[in-house]
Amino acid sequence: MAGLDSDNLLDRLGLDQDALQAQAHFYTAYARMLEVQRSAPQLGGIWERMTSSSEAWIGPSSLASAYRLAAQYTAIFDPLTATDLSIRAGLLYLDADLPFGLFLLAGLLDDDLLQDAQVFPALSPALHRVIARPTSADPVQETYLALAMASRPWLQDELGLSAQALLDELSAHELVPVGPQSIPLAVYLTLAATMLRDGRVGDATLPEQLAVLGRAQSASLKVAMRNQYLWERGAAPVNILDLEYMAMSGLAMRSGTNTPEQIYQETTDALRDDPLAELPVFAMRQIDQVLPQVDEQTVQLFRPDANGLFADATATPRENYRPPGGSADRPGTYPKEAAGPKGPRTPGAFGEIGGGRSASNRDRRLWNPYDQGRRGRNSAGEPDGDDGNGNGNGSAI
Amino acid sequence: MSSGPRQPPHVSATITREPDIYIQTCIKGVNGITLEDAERIISGDGINCNWWRSTNTISPREIKERLTEEELYLHVNKYGSPHPTRPDSVASQTPFISLTAGAVSRHILVRTNLIHHAAETALQFATNSGQYRGDCFLFYCWVVVGLRPAVPVRHLCEEVRELNTYRRYSAYQTEGEITAKINIPSNQIEAFEHYEIVGPPKGAFTILPRGEPVYNKHDYMDPNMITNIRQAF
Numbered sequence: 157m158a159g160l161d162s163d164n165l166l167d168r169l170g171l172d173q174d175a176l177q178a179q180a181h182f183y184t185a186y187a188r189m190l191e192v193q194r195s196a197p198q199l200g201g202i203w204e205r206m207t208s209s210s211e212a213w214i215g216p217s218s219l220a221s222a223y224r225l226a227a228q229y230t231a232i233f234d235p236l237t238a239t240d241l242s243i244r245a246g247l248l249y250l251d252a253d254l255p256f257g258l259f260l261l262a263g264l265l266d267d268d269l270l271q272d273a274q275v276f277p278a279l280s281p282a283l284h285r286v287i288a289r290p291t292s293a294d295p296v297q298e299t300y301l302a303l304a305m306a307s308r309p310w311l312q313d314e315l316g317l318s319a320q321a322l323l324d325e326l327s328a329h330e331l332v333p334v335g336p337q338s339i340p341l342a343v344y345l346t347l348a349a350t351m352l353r354d355g356r357v358g359d360a361t362l363p364e365q366l367a368v369l370g371r372a373q374s375a376s377l378k379v380a381m382r383n384q385y386l387w388e389r390g391a392a393p394v395n396i397l398d399l400e401y402m403a404m405s406g407l408a409m410r411s412g413t414n415t416p417e418q419i420y421q422e423t424t425d426a427l428r429d430d431p432l433a434e435l436p437v438f439a440m441r442q443i444d445q446v447l448p449q450v451d452e453q454t455v456q457l458f459r460p461d462a463n464g465l466f467a468d469a470t471a472t473p474r475e476n477y478r479p480p481g482g483s484a485d486r487p488g489t490y491p492k493e494a495a496g497p498k499g500p501r502t503p504g505a506f507g508e509i510g511g512g513r514s515a516s517n518r519d520r521r522l523w524n525p526y527d528q529g530r531r532g533r534n535s536a537g538e539p540d541g542d543d544g545n546g547n548g549n550g551s552a553i
Numbered sequence: 554m555s556s557g558p559r560q561p562p563h564v565s566a567t568i569t570r571e572p573d574i575y576i577q578t579c580i581k582g583v584n585g586i587t588l589e590d591a592e593r594i595i596s597g598d599g600i601n602c603n604w605w606r607s608t609n610t611i612s613p614r615e616i617k618e619r620l621t622e623e624e625l626y627l628h629v630n631k632y633g634s635p636h637p638t639r640p641d642s643v644a645s646q647t648p649f650i651s652l653t654a655g656a657v658s659r660h661i662l663v664r665t666n667l668i669h670h671a672a673e674t675a676l677q678f679a680t681n682s683g684q685y686r687g688d689c690f691l692f693y694c695w696v697v698v699g700l701r702p703a704v705p706v707r708h709l710c711e712e713v714r715e716l717n718t719y720r721r722y723s724a725y726q727t728e729g730e731i732t733a734k735i736n737i738p739s740n741q742i743e744a745f746e747h748y749e750i751v752g753p754p755k756g757a758f759t760i761l762p763r764g765e766p767v768y769n770k771h772d773y774m775d776p777n778m779i780t781n782i783r784q785a786f
Contacts, residue, residue: 174755175682181757182683185750186673189760200746200766202672217662218670225667249666256666294663334664385633391682393729400666 159424159431160438165232168431169396170381175389176232183226184241190219213252220248220257228397229390235442239264240454242399242443247457247466250282253289259300262308263403264440266410266447269455270308278458280314285464287315295329298322299344306348307407319352336398337372347404354412362408363422369401370423370433377432401436402443409444416444574709576776577698579652579731580671582679584689591690591745595769600692600737604648607641611735619648620705620734628732629713650733651678652696652710669729676760679748686750686758693766694742695776696733707734740772 166173193203194215207215223245231238242264249257261279262270269275286292287301305311305319312319323345330342347365360368380392390396405423409416423437460466581600583591594600604619605611627636628649636646653674662668672691679689699709711732744766752758 175684177755178683180683181752182677182680185683185752185758185760186676189762193762201762202670202746205672206670211659213659213662214668214670217668218673221667221669222673252662254663254666291659291663296664336665336667383630385631389682 159428160434162442170384170388171232171390171396172388173233175391176229179390180226180229180233183222183229187219187222187226187244190215190222194219216248216252217254220245220252220254223248224260224399225395228395228399231397231399231402231439231443235439236446236449239443239446239450240457243454243457244466245399247282250279250286251465253286253291255286255292255297255301255304257286258283258304258311259407260399260403262304262311263406263410264399264443265406266444267308269447269450272455274455275458276314278460282460282464282466283315287317295326295332295341296334299326299334299341299348302326303344303348303351303404303407306351307411309352319348323348323352335369335400336395337369337376339369339372343368347408351408351411354414361422362411362414363419364426366405366408366419366423366437367426367433369404370427370436371430373398373401373436374430374433377435397435397439402440405437405440406444409440416441573701574697574699576695576780577654577710577731578693578695578776579654579733580675581650581652581692581694581737582675582677582689583692584679584681584685584687586688586690588688588747591692591747592767594692595739595742595745595767595773596771597739599739599742600650600694600733602648602650602735603644604646605735607645616648616707616735617705620707622702622704624648625704625711625713625732629730648735650735650737652694652731652733652737653678653729654731674729676748680750680760683758686752686754688763689748689750691746691748692742693744693746694737696731696737696741698731710734739769740774741776742769743773744768 160168166176190203190206193201197204197207203215206212206218223241227238227241227245230241242260246257246260246264249260251257265275291297292301301315301317302319302322305315305317305322309319326341326345330340330345332341333339334341334344343365346360347362350360350362350365376394377396380394381387383392386392405419408414409419420437420441424434427433457466583600586594624647627634627643628647628651631643632647634643635641636643639646653671675691676689677683679685679691696710697708698712699706700712702711703709704711713730713732746766747763749761749763750758751761
C-alpha cells in the first residue's frame with residue numbers, strides 16, 4: 157500500500173463508508189442525547205442513572221468520550237465537522253477535570269484559534285480549576301499537561317507551571333503504561349522534552365518519535381482487520397483514528413520552529429513501509445488545513461456557563477460542514493491544498509464551505525499574552541484584553 | 554507431564570482469594586420489536602437466544618452440544634458469517650446472547666481518557682451501530698458471571714472480551730461484552746427503556762427517550778435477595 161490519499165482513504169482501509177458515517181452519527185446523537193439530559197435531567201434517563209450514584213464523574217466522562225468517538229469516526233471523512241466535535245470533547249474532558257482536555261485542544265488547534273481573544277481567556281479559568289483537582293496529579297494526566305506546555309511554552313506562564321519541572325518529576329514513572337497502545341510513559345516524556353528543546357533528544361527527532369507511535373497504532377489496526385466483519389463496519393474494538401495520536405502529531409506540528417507540513421512530510425517519509433501508521437499525522441494534517449473555516453458558532457463553545465462548565469444543550473454540532481462536492485449523505489473528498497509553512501492561509505481555498513467570507517470564517521482577534529503586560533493578567537489574576545465582543549478591558553466571561 | 558506421585562489436593566490447589574462467580578448487572582439493546590413485545594419480555598418471556606427463537610424448540614441435549622468454545626468463537630468473531638455446520642447465519646443460530654456491562658473506575662478513566670458506558674454500547678446494539686430507525690429498547694438485567702471460562706455451564710455467563718484479539722485497554726475486560734447462554738429469565742430483568750431513533754434512512758439522527766423506564770412488577774428478583782449477605786435481625 158502506497159502512502160495515504162484522501163481521495164481513496166476508505167477504499168484503501170477497506171472500510172464501508174455508509175457504516176462508518178452511521179457510527180459517526182450514532183456517537184454524535186448519543187452525545188447530544190446526554191447533553192440534552194445534562195441540561196434538563198430526566199427522571200430515569202441515562203444521564204440521571206450515570207450521575208445519581210456516588211460516581212458522578214461517569215456522566216461528564218461518558219459525554220466527553222462520546223464526542224471523542226464521534227470526532228474520531230467523523231475525521232475519516234469530514235475534517236471540519238470532526239474539528240467541532242473534537243473541541244467539544246476537549247472542553248468536556250476539562251469539565252471532567254482531566255488535563256487531557258487541554259492536551260487535545262492544544263494539539264488540534266493552531267495558535268490562531270487557541271489564542272483567539274474569545275478562546276483562551278474563556279478557557280483559562282477552567283484550566284486553573286482543572287490543574288488544582290486531584291485527578292490532575294496522576295502521572296498520566298500530568299504528562300498530558302507537560303506535553304501541551306512543551307508544545308506551547310506560553311502556557312507555562314498562564315498556568316504558573318514549568319514543563320521541565322513536571323518532566324523531571326514524572327521521570328520516576330517512566331514505566332507506567334499510557335495512551336491507547338499502553339506505551340511506556342517514557343516515550344511521551346521524551347517527546348515532550350524534544351519539543352521543549354526544539355530539536356532532538358538523543359537520536360530521535362520529533363517525526364521519528366511520531367513514527368514510533370504510528371507504528372504501534374498500526375499494529376493494533378492490523379490485528380483488528382483480521383475480524384473483517386467488524387472492521388468493515390467500523391465496529392472493531394479499536395480506534396481507526398485515535399484522537400490522542402492525532403493531537404500528539406498536532407502538538408509536534410506546532411512546537412518550536414516546526415511547521416505542520418515539515419512534521420507531516422518527515423513523519424510520512426519515516427513510514428514509507430507502513431502507510432497505515434501514517435493515519436494519525438495524515439488526519440491531523442487534514443484538520444490543520446480546515447481550521448481557518450472554523451466559525452463563530454464553534455468558537456462559542458468555549459464560553460462556559462454560570463457553573464464554569466462548557467454546557468451546550470442548544471446548539472447542534474455542525475452538520476453543514478462538507479468538503480467540496482459533498483452532501484449530507486455523500487461527502488466529497490478532502491481538500492487537496494496544503495497549508496503553506498506557517499504562512500497566511502489562502503482565502504476561499506475550500507470553495508463554498510461555510511461561505512468563505514474571509515481568510516478565516518471568523519474575523520479573528522488574537523489574544524496575545526505577551527502584548528498585554530505581565531503575561532496578559534490583571535491584578536486580579538484574570539486575563540486582560542479584548543473579550544472578543546469589542547470590550548477591550550474585560551474578561552470574556 | 555510429570556509421572557511422579559500426585560500432590561495431595563490440599564497442597565497443590567491454588568488458593569483462591571476472590572470469589573469464582575459474581576453477579577453482574579447488564580444491559581441488552583434490542584430493536585425490531587414492539588412495545589408490546591418488550592412488555593411480554595419482562596412479564597414472563599425473558600430474553601431468548603436467536604437459535605431458540607428461530608427453531609422454536611430446543612432440547613437439553615442440543616443445548617449441551619451447542620455450548621462449546623467453538624460456538625462462542627463464532628458468536629464473537631463471525632457473527633455475520635454463514636454458520637459452518639448449520640443452515641443460515643451464525644447470527645440466527647447462535648445459542649448466546651450478547652449483553653454489555655458497565656464497570657469502569659475513575660482510575661481507569663484517568664489513565665485512558667476513554668470509557669464506554671454500558672448504556673452507550675447497548676444503544677449501539679439497539680441502533681445497529683447507527684443504521685436503524687424506529688423503536689428500540691434497553692433491558693436492564695442481572696446475570697451470574699464466572700471469573701474463568703465455563704462455556705458448557707449454561708447458567709454462568711462469559712466475559713468474552715478476553716477472547717478478543719483486542720488488548721488496547723484492560724478496562725474493556727470489565728466494561729465490555731458479557732455473553733449469556735440460551736435464555737435470560739424475566740425474573741432477572743428489572744426494567745426496560747424505550748427509545749425512538751428519528752431521522753432519514755442515512756445521515757444524522759436523534760435518539761429520543763420515550764417515557765420513563767417500565768419496571769418489571771411481575772416477577773423481578775432483586776439479586777441482593779439471593780446473594781450471601783445475612784442481614785442482622
